[in-house]
Amino acid sequence: MNHEGVDVKDLTIRFGRTTAIDQLSFSLTAGTSVALIGRNGAGKSTTLRVLAGVLPPNAGEVMINGINIVKDPIAARFEVGYCPDVGGLIPRATLWEHLELSATIRGMDASWQERAKELLTAFDLTGAADRITAEFSHGMSRRSAVILAALHQPTVLLLDEPFDGVDPLGVDATMDVIAQAEASGSTVIVSTHLLPLAVAACSRALVLANGHITSDGPTTELAGLDGEQVYRRLLT
Amino acid sequence: MSSPAQLRPLIALRWKMVREPSTRRGLAVALFIPVALLLITIVSARLYPASADSTTLLVIVPALLLGFLVLSIFGPLAAGGGNELYPADQLVAFPIKSRTTALAALCLTPLNLAWLVQVLIAFGLMSYLARSSWPTALAAATTIAVFIAGATVFGQWVGWLIVGIRQRIIGRIVTWIVALALGMGFLALLRSGSLTGFLDKSPTLWVVVAHWAQAKAITHAGLSAPLFWAYSPLASSPSRY
Numbered sequence: 001m002n003h004e005g006v007d008v009k010d011l012t013i014r015f016g017r018t019t020a021i022d023q024l025s026f027s028l029t030a031g032t033s034v035a036l037i038g039r040n041g042a043g044k045s046t047t048l049r050v051l052a053g054v055l056p057p058n059a060g061e062v063m064i065n066g067i068n069i070v071k072d073p074i075a076a077r078f079e080v081g082y083c084p085d086v087g088g089l090i091p092r093a094t095l096w097e098h099l100e101l102s103a104t105i106r107g108m109d110a111s112w113q114e115r116a117k118e119l120l121t122a123f124d125l126t127g128a129a130d131r132i133t134a135e136f137s138h139g140m141s142r143r144s145a146v147i148l149a150a151l152h153q154p155t156v157l158l159l160d161e162p163f164d165g166v167d168p169l170g171v172d173a174t175m176d177v178i179a180q181a182e183a184s185g186s187t188v189i190v191s192t193h194l195l196p197l198a199v200a201a202c203s204r205a206l207v208l209a210n211g212h213i214t215s216d217g218p219t220t221e222l223a224g225l226d227g228e229q230v231y232r233r234l235l236t
Numbered sequence: 237m238s239s240p241a242q243l244r245p246l247i248a249l250r251w252k253m254v255r256e257p258s259t260r261r262g263l264a265v266a267l268f269i270p271v272a273l274l275l276i277t278i279v280s281a282r283l284y285p286a287s288a289d290s291t292t293l294l295v296i297v298p299a300l301l302l303g304f305l306v307l308s309i310f311g312p313l314a315a316g317g318g319n320e321l322y323p324a325d326q327l328v329a330f331p332i333k334s335r336t337t338a339l340a341a342l343c344l345t346p347l348n349l350a351w352l353v354q355v356l357i358a359f360g361l362m363s364y365l366a367r368s369s370w371p372t373a374l375a376a377a378t379t380i381a382v383f384i385a386g387a388t389v390f391g392q393w394v395g396w397l398i399v400g401i402r403q404r405i406i407g408r409i410v411t412w413i414v415a416l417a418l419g420m421g422f423l424a425l426l427r428s429g430s431l432t433g434f435l436d437k438s439p440t441l442w443v444v445v446a447h448w449a450q451a452k453a454i455t456h457a458g459l460s461a462p463l464f465w466a467y468s469p470l471a472s473s474p475s476r477y
Binding site: 058077078081087090100102149 | 322326330
């Protein structure tokens with residue numbers, strides 16, 4: 001697998017007259033985990049949607065492991081594992097059917113079942129694998145979306161609000177997925193509002209405000225009460 | 237993985253999602269309803285008593301087929317590309333090709349009631365007009381089937397192409413300009429009273445001509461099961477018919 005990381009240059013996204021992302025640029029090497037943090041409407045989810053190949057950019061260049069996302073969005077999407085901030089699941093399908101579909105579409109070999117079972121166990125969802133996802137609680141849906149994103153061990157893992165409404169055991173399992181992905185040389189981007197979890201999960205933090213990066217540095221600078229004060233100042 | 241290969245597991249999952257066996261049986265039966273309706277329409281139109289002059293009906297066939305072609309393009313456009321097997325937001329985690337989505341929409345077309353009604357009208361009318369013998373009726377059905385398949389695929393293709401173009405700002409401007417020009421052109425045709433003349437030059441006229449050529453060929457030479465490509469040389473000299 002090609003592990004070159006993520007390269008974003010002058011990314012611009014507009015929704016009508018509103019500019020959600022304004023000439024955003026950053027570069028992430030393989031084997032790094034980055035927290036994308038900021039206020040509501042800062043452009044975190046929009047950035048991840050572009051990186052996931054869901055939303056085409058209005059301007060700028062996005063490279064996923066050397067693949068231009070505009071020129072070859074499907075090849076880029078094969079590299080990516082994406083957990084969207086909401087939804088991303090087929091309500092009438094079971095969790096196992098989701099995993100089976102992902103494995104089939106991605107052309108994975110039979111070993112996907114072992115990987116799927118491991119993830120289900122880690123996220124305490126083994127008993128729910130044969131239930132349709134419409135019956136899931138919000139936290140269960142979040143955990144399921146993380147499993148679906150991580151199943152194929154993507155070289156770029158994008159998690160949008162993976163801790164939202166998730167219990168401590170689910171948070172631990174998500175942390176493990178992030179750590180394993182980083183250790184295996186994948187690029188991990190986590191968008192979250194929960195600063196302590198962002199600090200615990202990632203080594204680098206990008207603070208977004210109004211579609212711009214206002215801070216880019218190690219998460220240790222945002223740790224503890226002092227770090228929270230620094231973070232609050234960056235938001236205002 | 238090719239688009240048809242991607243489509244297979246998507247359709248299989250859609251079918252699996254119908255959990256109740258009784259609902260599955262009902263759906264399986266429902267899938268044959270369009271086929272049954274089609275056969276009933278063709279047979280009943282053929283058995284319907286002939287009018288003294290079917291020329292009036294014949295002249296509206298090209299316009300009817302043109303209407304089908306236009307609606308085949310505007311239908312998918314109105315649905316934002318086409319009918320989707322799954323809502324787009326449910327598949328964001330899967331690397332589904334846009335061709336697969338378009339192919340899925342094409343597969344779902346026969347479930348569109350407006351499409352089905354038009355198909356029944358077209359088949360019924362052609363069957364009524366080609367009532368001289370069963371082989372003639374079969375030729376008419378084949379001609380219409382080929383036209384409908386071609387028009388539906390073309391309509392879906394254009395629909396998705398325009399949806400793709402509209403995703404860019406310049407594309408939106410271009411589509412608005414084209415739509416405005418088409419609207420203005422249509423109004424100009426109406427105001428000048430030349431709409432009938434325009435419709436007489438409809439390319440779908442050749443479908444009718446091809447059908448009639450085929451009908452005559454079958455009646456006189458006893459040919460059967462014609463292919464659409466074989467119509468072209470006959471269609472190029474309509475004055476013979």
